[in-house]
Amino acid sequence: MSTTGYAYALMAARGKIVLISWYLQVVGCFTQYDMVLLVASGTSLQTANISEVIHTSVMTLNVS
Numbered sequence: 001m002s003t004t005g006y007a008y009a010l011m012a013a014r015g016k017i018v019l020i021s022w023y024l025q026v027v028g029c030f031t032q033y034d035m036v037l038l039v040a041s042g043t044s045l046q047t048a049n050i051s052e053v054i055h056t057s058v059m060t061l062n063v064s
Contacts, residue, residue, distance in 0.1 A: 004053060005045040008035055020054050028054030 007018045007030045020028040034053060038045065 004030070004035070004038060004043075004048040004050055007050055008045055011035065019058075020050060026058055026060050028056045029058055030054050 007020075010018050011030075011032060016032045018030045019026050020030060028051075030050060030053065034055070035045075038048060038053060
């Protein structure tokens, strides 16, 4: 996944947030609020790179 358009499609199908992972590590999240901000700013969802708009300060928990 590299565009916000794909993230939007996942949100529409599965819920309000998309977790972004790289090599099985969560590296960020993208929310409905982030999507609203992008649309309001006039950014193209088909060309905007997801790595430029995700929240990268995420906390993960290990299951024990």
